[in-house]
Amino acid sequence: MTQPHQPGVPSQPDASGQGQPAAASAPETHIDTSTGRAHGHDDCPQCGSTEVSRKGNTLSLVCGFCRYEWVGSRLEDTHGLGEGIGALEGRAFLTGASDITSGDDLLTLKCQGCGSEVVIDTSRALESRCHWCRSILSINDKIPNGAVPDGILPFHITKEEAIARIGEFAGARRFFALKKFRAEFRPENVLGVYMPYMTVDGNVSARFHGEGEIQTRRYTVKTGENTSTTYYDANQFEVVRDFDLHIDDLIVESSAGRSNIDNRSNTNNIINSLLPYDVKNMVAFDSNYMGEMTAEKRDLNIDDVTRKAHAHFLTMARESIRDDITAYDRGVRWTHEELEVHGSRWASVFVPVWLYSYAERLDNGRMMVHYIAVNGRHGNVMGSVPINKARLFGVTALVTALTALVAWPLGAAAVLAG
Amino acid sequence: MGMGILSSADAVAASAAVLASSGEGGTALFGLILFAVPFVVGWFTYATLYKRYRNQNARYQFEHTTAAERLKLQRWDTFVREKTRMRNSTIDGRNDDDPHERAHHAIVREAMEPRNAQAAREAQEPRIAQEARLAQEAREAQATRQAEPERAEQPERSDQPRGEEHPSA
Numbered sequence: 118m119t120q121p122h123q124p125g126v127p128s129q130p131d132a133s134g135q136g137q138p139a140a141a142s143a144p145e146t147h148i149d150t151s152t153g154r155a156h157g158h159d160d161c162p163q164c165g166s167t168e169v170s171r172k173g174n175t176l177s178l179v180c181g182f183c184r185y186e187w188v189g190s191r192l193e194d195t196h197g198l199g200e201g202i203g204a205l206e207g208r209a210f211l212t213g214a215s216d217i218t219s220g221d222d223l224l225t226l227k228c229q230g231c232g233s234e235v236v237i238d239t240s241r242a243l244e245s246r247c248h249w250c251r252s253i254l255s256i257n258d259k260i261p262n263g264a265v266p267d268g269i270l271p272f273h274i275t276k277e278e279a280i281a282r283i284g285e286f287a288g289a290r291r292f293f294a295l296k297k298f299r300a301e302f303r304p305e306n307v308l309g310v311y312m313p314y315m316t317v318d319g320n321v322s323a324r325f326h327g328e329g330e331i332q333t334r335r336y337t338v339k340t341g342e343n344t345s346t347t348y349y350d351a352n353q354f355e356v357v358r359d360f361d362l363h364i365d366d367l368i369v370e371s372s373a374g375r376s377n378i379d380n381r382s383n384t385n386n387i388i389n390s391l392l393p394y395d396v397k398n399m400v401a402f403d404s405n406y407m408g409e410m411t412a413e414k415r416d417l418n419i420d421d422v423t424r425k426a427h428a429h430f431l432t433m434a435r436e437s438i439r440d441d442i443t444a445y446d447r448g449v450r451w452t453h454e455e456l457e458v459h460g461s462r463w464a465s466v467f468v469p470v471w472l473y474s475y476a477e478r479l480d481n482g483r484m485m486v487h488y489i490a491v492n493g494r495h496g497n498v499m500g501s502v503p504i505n506k507a508r509l510f511g512v513t514a515l516v517t518a519l520t521a522l523v524a525w526p527l528g529a530a531a532v533l534a535g
Numbered sequence: 536m537g538m539g540i541l542s543s544a545d546a547v548a549a550s551a552a553v554l555a556s557s558g559e560g561g562t563a564l565f566g567l568i569l570f571a572v573p574f575v576v577g578w579f580t581y582a583t584l585y586k587r588y589r590n591q592n593a594r595y596q597f598e599h600t601t602a603a604e605r606l607k608l609q610r611w612d613t614f615v616r617e618k619t620r621m622r623n624s625t626i627d628g629r630n631d632d633d634p635h636e637r638a639h640h641a642i643v644r645e646a647m648e649p650r651n652a653q654a655a656r657e658a659q660e661p662r663i664a665q666e667a668r669l670a671q672e673a674r675e676a677q678a679t680r681q682a683e684p685e686r687a688e689q690p691e692r693s694d695q696p697r698g699e700e701h702p703s704a
Contacts, residue, residue: 207646290588327638330618330626343561350619357611365602380591390593393600427643429597435634436598437605448629451638458645502588509584517577524572531566
């Protein structure tokens, strides 16, 4: 611990708790990830077939006709997303994270094979098969409704693995599960979904100001025949910490439905708890990676999630300084905290989730959807199982009664003895 | 479940035995506490099982899992005073152990301009031209202008109502 040089003076505090990010005026830099390709056929570079799919669990794409293979490009490599965080100034964003300017989800494509028109609902899928000539039509570049991200993390966990993990998770929670849930539980109904998120790098500086105490003495004073009191002496310090923090790949929800985490009305926290993903490995978006999976469209812009991201930055800054104040064994009371975001870099990404859902009708008539979800990359599972409350209350009462059977006679004996 | 019940009952019995053997006072108070123990155990059982099934506390542990590099740390630790005979073992209002708990005054700002430009501006010398401008005498032209008679061709503004034409209240 250093001796005082000059106590830091934090700038004017904001009594409202947290300042509003000044979004509109921050300088912005656009990092172009558009492909320039027309929507429609996404041909095999070797033979021109549109029967392209992902090869197993790899990042390779393979032509189903001539078996030619190629690998998608990692965004970290092509756009240097993991580098230069300390040099970030203002906002930088990739094309896929640009503001949503269109609400049109339906896109009509002209099939290059037969000339017929095919409609794609981009809020759910980014590929469709022409019902006349059977060739596959794809969304090959960014569109202004937020449906196409910059990068994608393809599934690594297979459906069979996901079914096994969900079955194991629910199987360990059968006893207090709702009877109807147990009867209707079919893990094979699990669905693979690509969820939209944004990753954000931050170049921030933080300054914290507070008071800390170091204990110097602890002693017990006898205050009566059978009572005593413990007292503490301590030295009080004014504590200031000022530092820079380079944050790499914080993940924030970019779907309004998923970012509404309220345990009383939904179980979105379950999907949130699957984070983080290995976003360092995301590849440039190619709809061929999606296959049969559906996708949820991004409907939040950077301005909509900035406040949340900045609050996370501040929390991370507080967490990062904890190891430096351990000398204050009685703790620190931070009174002022200040965070300045010098620069940030935003990208949008699809991450894979295996999702099993069950709708429970609550006593008040509302529906509560319970999710059991599996991280499609490294397989950790989390879920919410609807509870048979009558059984839970019953067991709780039984435990209470049995404990009383032991504790109350002892208590009565002690009272009488006292 | 049976194991849990037995272990909690055993714990109650064991703690009672320890207290009884210690021979200390406060036995009556401990007896009263024992009356409350079953309700505490019941509440704990319910909360634990509910949490195991519903996982309402599950969330993204971003503050632990997101990579972050701390740089240019500066510290100021200034002795204020010695405090004695405090009853609490921790500082009043401690919040350093929960990074989610915001301090009373918290500010988050997004920089309006490049950081380097700001630093360079703060570091630069005051402008000589500004000092010279402040030091110079009033311009002669200004004095001349004030001495001139009002221009006759200046049109009178008609959109401004005259004071005496205002309707009286």
